[in-house]
Amino acid sequence: MGQDIAGIILAGGRSRRMGGGDKSLLALGGDSLLDHVASRFAPQVGPLALSANGDPARFAGIELPVLADVVEGFAGPLAGILTALEWAAADTSCEALATAAGDTPFLPRDLVERLVAAAGARPGSIAVACSGGKWHPTFALWPTEARAALRRFLVDEDIRRVSAFIERHGFVEVEFSLLKSGEHEIDPFFNINTPDDLAAAERLLQSIDP
Numbered sequence: 400m401g402q403d404i405a406g407i408i409l410a411g412g413r414s415r416r417m418g419g420g421d422k423s424l425l426a427l428g429g430d431s432l433l434d435h436v437a438s439r440f441a442p443q444v445g446p447l448a449l450s451a452n453g454d455p456a457r458f459a460g461i462e463l464p465v466l467a468d469v470v471e472g473f474a475g476p477l478a479g480i481l482t483a484l485e486w487a488a489a490d491t492s493c494e495a496l497a498t499a500a501g502d503t504p505f506l507p508r509d510l511v512e513r514l515v516a517a518a519g520a521r522p523g524s525i526a527v528a529c530s531g532g533k534w535h536p537t538f539a540l541w542p543t544e545a546r547a548a549l550r551r552f553l554v555d556e557d558i559r560r561v562s563a564f565i566e567r568h569g570f571v572e573v574e575f576s577l578l579k580s581g582e583h584e585i586d587p588f589f590n591i592n593t594p595d596d597l598a599a600a601e602r603l604l605q606s607i608d609p
């Protein structure tokens with residue numbers, strides 16, 4: 400599925416709320432967070448890479464190409480997205496890139512399929528995932544032709560907000576349902592920012608296979 404769509408897992412942040420380091424390498428249920436994300440996301444795309452700053456050796460156990468941000472200084476997820484769009488255009492034959500954050504272990508298994516369908520109805524636009532009426536701008540489908548405009552936005556204008564670029568470019572929203580777990584509802588875009596979030600994800604993992 401999605402062989403003509405390139406994919407990137409964003410794992411280049413500083414994880415300050417987690418106390419630093421690489422939160423995507425933290426263990427969840429015996430595997431790394433990144434393993435959880437990759438096992439859901441990899442089957443949905445063709446060429447897949449990991450977006451990460453710093454020494455790629457720490458991801459040596461992960462069999463993915465590691466792309467260092469083309470913009471220095473931890474410019475945020477938009478820097479990873481720009482890097483990945485330039486990689487997709489230069490090194491793959493894909494005309495679109497799907498993005499996923501490496502701290503979101505329960506991401507939808509039909510994420511890319513639904514983003515592609517929505518983008519098809521509005522060619523050239525960015526398809527962005529939502530749940531519960533809230534945007535998840537790091538979960539989106541981006542046309543590679545947006546890369547020049549994104550470079551100008553991030554480098555020349557120095558604007559870092561992902562949602563600001565999506566709004567400027569033009570977008571279509573794709574709403575994803577909350578997952579049921581007994582009496583509870585779980586957001587498939589629940590992401591791990593703090594040690595408490597990680598503990599909550601451990602509990603969710605015991606109770607559901609969302």
Ligand SMILES: Nc1nc2c(ncn2[C@@H]2O[C@H](COP(=O)(O)OP(=O)(O)OP(=O)(O)O)[C@@H](O)[C@H]2O)c(=O)[nH]1
Pocket residue numbers: 409410411412413414415416417450451452468472473474475476478479480499500501502537592
């Ligand atoms: N490539 C790249 N990815 C980033 C960067 N900053 C954040 N990300 C990724 O974007 C996603 C959302 O990041 P956040 O959780 O908001 O930021 P974070 O730096 O990881 O964590 P905090 O420092 O606690 O805010 C995560 O998957 C991060 O790894 C960056 O500068 N470059």
